Amino acid sequence: MTRSHEPLIRLARFKVEELQKQMAEIDRARASLNDQISRLEASVPEEQAEAAKSKDGFLAYGSYAQAVIKRKENIRLSLAEVEGQADAIRSRLETAFQELKKYELLEERRLARIESAVRSAEQAELDEIAQMRAARAH
Secondary structure: OOOOHHHHHHHHHHHHHHHHHHHHHHHHHHHHHHHHHHHHHHEEEEEEHHHHEEEEEEHHEEEEEEEHHHHHHHHHHHHHOOOOOHHHHHHHHHHHHHHHHHHHHHHHHHHHHHHHHHHHHHHHHHHHHHHHHHHHHH
């Protein structure tokens, strides 16, 4: 009979699991970057309130606002890069899943062929026994 596909299935499952771990890392990085943007956006009204309290604060607020804008731009660029990595991993994960399913299907078919061959052999034995009984009866 043909060889088992189990080693290929294990390897394909390992590949899928590794890519899923990488995708989880990407998701954590995405969440962290979004959290940083949210914190920056939340800090702006606080800084505006502080700037309104004094002339020095008012003068310093402009450079603070510029820094926040630049920081948000940088974070958004990082977020775009992370999204690109996520797309690449998603594509590799889809391919890995397809490969895994292919090997699992091949293994199912192999096992079905073995099962069918066993049933055929058992039926042949039963037919032979029936023929011997019929021959003895005549």
